[in-house]
Amino acid sequence: MAEWKTNNLSCVNVWSTLFIMRQHRKTFKKAGDLKMKELLFYNPTLTDPELKFEAEGIADFLDIVFKNTYRAKYEAGVDRDKAFTDITNILIDKEKTMAELAEQVDKDYEF
Amino acid sequence: MKRVICFFVMALVIGRLHAQDTARVTSLESLKDKLGLFTPFLEGTKFKDVANLILNDPVMYNNLWGRVYNNLREKDSRQVLKNLNIQFKTFQANDSNKTSLGLGYNWNYDINRKKNTDYERSGFLAKLMAEGNVAFKKELNPLDFQQAKISFGRYGFAGGTVNKSSAEITASLNAINQKLVAIDDEDELVNSPLWNELTEAMDIKNHYHYELGALAGWEGSQDFKKSQLTYGAQFRVSAKAYSNRNALAQLNVLDYPFALIRYLTGTDGTIEPYGASLPIVTFGIDMVNPSADEERKVLTGNEDQFARFRFEAGFRTLMADVKTMPIYFNAAFRYFNEFNAPGLVKQANLNRFSYFTCSISGSDTYFASYSYGKLPFDRTTNAIYELGFKLGL
Numbered sequence: 001m002a003e004w005k006t007n008n009l010s011c012v013n014v015w016s017t018l019f020i021m022r023q024h025r026k027t028f029k030k031a032g033d034l035k036m037k038e039l040l041f042y043n044p045t046l047t048d049p050e051l052k053f054e055a056e057g058i059a060d061f062l063d064i065v066f067k068n069t070y071r072a073k074y075e076a077g078v079d080r081d082k083a084f085t086d087i088t089n090i091l092i093d094k095e096k097t098m099a100e101l102a103e104q105v106d107k108d109y110e111f
Numbered sequence: 112m113k114r115v116i117c118f119f120v121m122a123l124v125i126g127r128l129h130a131q132d133t134a135r136v137t138s139l140e141s142l143k144d145k146l147g148l149f150t151p152f153l154e155g156t157k158f159k160d161v162a163n164l165i166l167n168d169p170v171m172y173n174n175l176w177g178r179v180y181n182n183l184r185e186k187d188s189r190q191v192l193k194n195l196n197i198q199f200k201t202f203q204a205n206d207s208n209k210t211s212l213g214l215g216y217n218w219n220y221d222i223n224r225k226k227n228t229d230y231e232r233s234g235f236l237a238k239l240m241a242e243g244n245v246a247f248k249k250e251l252n253p254l255d256f257q258q259a260k261i262s263f264g265r266y267g268f269a270g271g272t273v274n275k276s277s278a279e280i281t282a283s284l285n286a287i288n289q290k291l292v293a294i295d296d297e298d299e300l301v302n303s304p305l306w307n308e309l310t311e312a313m314d315i316k317n318h319y320h321y322e323l324g325a326l327a328g329w330e331g332s333q334d335f336k337k338s339q340l341t342y343g344a345q346f347r348v349s350a351k352a353y354s355n356r357n358a359l360a361q362l363n364v365l366d367y368p369f370a371l372i373r374y375l376t377g378t379d380g381t382i383e384p385y386g387a388s389l390p391i392v393t394f395g396i397d398m399v400n401p402s403a404d405e406e407r408k409v410l411t412g413n414e415d416q417f418a419r420f421r422f423e424a425g426f427r428t429l430m431a432d433v434k435t436m437p438i439y440f441n442a443a444f445r446y447f448n449e450f451n452a453p454g455l456v457k458q459a460n461l462n463r464f465s466y467f468t469c470s471i472s473g474s475d476t477y478f479a480s481y482s483y484g485k486l487p488f489d490r491t492t493n494a495i496y497e498l499g500f501k502l503g504l
Binding site: 009013016019022024025026028030038040041043045046048049050052056057060061065068069092 | 194196217218219232238240242266268271272273274275276278281284285288289291292293294295296297300301306309310312313315318320322347349351353385387388391393423425426427428429432435437439441442443468469470472474
């Protein structure tokens with residue numbers, strides 16, 4: 001189980017940015033266990049390529065906010081494509097949780 | 112009902128075992144002895160019926176596949192198989208009471224996405240994909256449309272930019288976030304003015320994502336009796352407005368009925384469409400070579416290729432947030448129309464296909480769905496049922 005803590009900026013920024021994007025309405029305490037399929041973008045009637053397309057849009061926006069608003073840097077060995085692909089792969093996996101998404105963000109970004 | 116019957120029978124079997132012999136299984140021989148106890152019981156019941164119920168239950172197969180898939184996706188060396196999704200389900204056409212176990216499958220793979228270059232928001236893309244539905248009794252497959260495609264094109268993002276924060280501003284935004292994470296009440300959180308402070312500092316612009324490409328592939332029925340080769344071009348776009356009060360968000364006419372529902376259920380305090388739920392749309396022009404479509408050949412007397420327009424759209428929005436459980440409305444629409452179709456093809460209604468599907472879903476706890484129409488090669492036009500085995504919405 002990935003750690004979900006208020007003193008971890010990856011957790012807080014993932015939660016806060018997805019809230020602003022209207023992807024969820026959960027309090028921080030409850031959002032860690034929220035699964036990707038419970039986010040607004042995860043339309044189960046889409047084809048896989050369509051769903052991935054939507055997930056890529058979310059991943060791109062998260063990357064912009066992390067870089068610009070929260071002045072994050074990529075960790076050593078990580079570039080835009082790796083971070084983008086990592087986030088997208090979590091987003092399209094319906095059983096992954098927000099805590100697991102934050103854990104991946106923590107590996108790719110330094111806040 | 113099937114689960115209840117299976118559970119009841121299993122309870123009977125286990126109860127019988129305990130009643131006759133409570134000794135532990137210590138060896139293979141003792142296990143065989145114990146299994147022998149079942150023989151008269153099983154012969155005396157409708158074991159085959161129960162076995163059939165179990166063997167035709169998609170839940171069991173989904174659980175098995177789930178284990179295999181979890182194993183696959185954790186291994187980086189198996190990237191090609193990572194996006195293979197299989198869902199077992201029961202098919203039933205509306206003109207028949209018979210059902211068939213089957214599966215839906217989809218797979219996609221980006222051939223060249225990983226470039227390891229500097230920061231870029233656009234680039235060249237090559238993809239492979241396959242999807243369809245296979246019923247183990249093919250005559251009962253109402254969704255008999257399989258396709259495999261390769262596509263090349265250009266993808267990109269535009270907008271979505273936010274202000275570049277100074278260190279001081281970032282620190283103040285972090286402080287706001289810390290106040291927000293401390294809020295434990297969902298209503299208080301949703302209505303907190305701190306969100307406005309955050310978004311005003313970010314100054315979020317509308318976000319656009321596009322993909323323009325050429326694609327070629329195969330479409331057909333599961334027994335390959337009908338098939339056609341296609342090639343063409345498509346444009347896919349998704350626009351999102353994360354501020355609801357701008358013009359793009361107001362253009363989300365699909366969301367107005369749901370904005371009203373959200374208002375009436377107390378989910379939102381105002382009637383406001385969500386810019387974040389704007390639909391994803393795809394436009395395509397396909398050249399179709401009906402190389403193995405006997406039905407069309409009989410009608411037209413030839414296998415001449417034809418041009419086809421394609422439109423696809425997907426939409427999902429929040430209907431209500433009931434006791435902290437979000438209820439979503441999900442929908443997809445697909446439309447195919449042959450240009451200048453011959454009269455006989457039109458008379459046979461083979462020139463135009465449309466398919467609409469929608470569902471209302473909660474957090475794994477509620478599900479209802481409706482589908483109408485048909486895709487090329489589908490057998491029926493009317494409502495189609497997938498009987499309550501939609502695991503993990």
